[in-house]
Amino acid sequence: MSGESLYSLLITGAEGAWDKGLCEIDPSRFLEYTDDDIKARLISLDEAAVAELFRLPTLFAYENHLELPARVGFIKDVRVRNRNLRFSFEFDPAFSPVSAKAVSDMQMELDIGGWELNRTHWAVKRVDLAEVLRNAGFASGVDITSLEALAEDPDLENLVRIVRQAIEKNRPAEALDRLHTLTIRYLRAWCQRRGLAIDKSKPLHSIFGEYVQKLHEAGELESKMTASILKSMKGPLEAFNQVRNDQTLAHDNTLLNHDEALFIFSNVTSCLRFLRSLEQRAGHSESS
Numbered sequence: 001m002s003g004e005s006l007y008s009l010l011i012t013g014a015e016g017a018w019d020k021g022l023c024e025i026d027p028s029r030f031l032e033y034t035d036d037d038i039k040a041r042l043i044s045l046d047e048a049a050v051a052e053l054f055r056l057p058t059l060f061a062y063e064n065h066l067e068l069p070a071r072v073g074f075i076k077d078v079r080v081r082n083r084n085l086r087f088s089f090e091f092d093p094a095f096s097p098v099s100a101k102a103v104s105d106m107q108m109e110l111d112i113g114g115w116e117l118n119r120t121h122w123a124v125k126r127v128d129l130a131e132v133l134r135n136a137g138f139a140s141g142v143d144i145t146s147l148e149a150l151a152e153d154p155d156l157e158n159l160v161r162i163v164r165q166a167i168e169k170n171r172p173a174e175a176l177d178r179l180h181t182l183t184i185r186y187l188r189a190w191c192q193r194r195g196l197a198i199d200k201s202k203p204l205h206s207i208f209g210e211y212v213q214k215l216h217e218a219g220e221l222e223s224k225m226t227a228s229i230l231k232s233m234k235g236p237l238e239a240f241n242q243v244r245n246d247q248t249l250a251h252d253n254t255l256l257n258h259d260e261a262l263f264i265f266s267n268v269t270s271c272l273r274f275l276r277s278l279e280q281r282a283g284h285s286e287s288s
Contacts, residue, residue, distance in 0.1 A: 006038070007129035008058040008075065009112065013120045018060045018071055024084040029121040033113055038124050050078050057129045058089065059110070061103055064117045069097040072133065085122075093167045095130075098138050106136060147182060147269065156185060173261035177248035179268060180204065180240055186272060187211055190279055194218075205238035220282060233271055240268065 010025075017023050031039045042049040053075050061070035072095035077088040103110070104117065109132045111125040133139055147160050159178050166175035187207045191198045194214050198207055212230045221227045243264065247256040255261070 004126060005128035005131075006056050007125055007127055008053065008056045009033075009061065009110070009116075009123045009125055010058060011061045011063060011117060011119065011121055013063040013066065015062070015066055015068065018062075021090065022086070022088045024081070024086045025120065025122055027080065027083070027085045029119075030085055031124060032119075032121040033116050033123040035126065038126070042124060045078060045080075053078060053124075056124065057092070059098070059103075059129060060089065060091075061098075061117070062100065063120065064100065064104065067100045069099050070103050071095075071097055072129070072138075093164055094139060095133055096138050098133065098136075102136060102138070106132060109136075147179075147272065156182070159185075167265075171258075172265045173247075173255040173258060174249055176256065176261055176264065177244050177250035179265060180244040180248075180250075183237075183240075183268060183272060186275075190275065193279075203238070203241055205234050205241065208237050209234050215278070218282075220278060230271075236264075236267065240264065 010023075012018070012023065012025075031043055034042075042052065056075070058073055058075055059070055060073060062068040071091045073089050073091035075087050075089050079086055103112075106112075107114070107117070109127070110129070111127050116123070130139070147163060159182050163175045163178050163182065166172065166178075184204050184207065187204070188198050188200075191207065191211050191214070194211075196210055196214055198210070212227075212234070215221055215230070216227060221230070243256060244250050247253055249255070256264075
């Protein structure tokens with residue numbers, strides 16, 4: 001039904017099954033504990049059904065006896081192989097791991113039956129998973145999808161991987177120094193595509209200032225508010241240099257507290273996400 005909130009619930013009794021990005025399940029256990037009308041719509045696994053499964057947020061949980069945390073993510077591929085239902089998946093870094101106890105405590109909110117956490121199966125539930133998890137405090141508030149998409153070489157990909165791991169563990173302070181490096185790398189690449197020569201000795205905020213000036217001269221900012229917001233980011237990015245040097249793992253420092261680290265991370269990545277969309281709109285592809 002269009003507009004209804006659904007989520008996939010995948011439970012396994014195999015320890016470490018959610019560490020590999022690929023898993024299998026007995027097709028007979030697909031859509032157990034699922035309302036009949038949803039089951040009728042998805043059981044065929046035709047093109048429309050698979051497309052719907054791809055859109056659903058998914059809770060990847062373990063059976064109770066393992067006492068392992070669940071993860072939140074999305075199904076990426078589904079197909080029948082050797083009489084098993086095989087699927088690949090990836091986690092959503094916007095949500096931190098959910099302890100086994102928390103999953104058990106939220107059974108009613110998540111529409112998980114009393115015995116379900118003791119049986120390997122795949123269900124689809126009429127619940128807004130994101131809302132339940134946000135209310136329970138498991139949303140990190142950080143979206144690093146834009147950073148993933150900008151990775152252009154092995155060094156960048158490695159930096160993004162380290163950032164993702166820190167965010168998935170809900171440790172944003174441990175990612176700030178890498179985020180600082182990534183931001184400089186992205187801005188230098190964007191400047192180069194626009195014909196700006198950037199000296200590697202220039203600090204982050206200076207590079208950003210030259211880049212924003214180039215955007216202004218090119219007439220690519222349609223509103224004064226957008227231009228004002230970008231201009232105002234130069235000060236925080238200058239302060240980011242100090243945070244990187246004195247309050248991150250870049251040196252032997254005491255780490256910045258969690259809430260401020262998350263606040264800084266969210267604001268910087270939000271800015272990068274906008275600039276990436278602007279670059280794409282301007283036709284500056286990330287592969288050039």
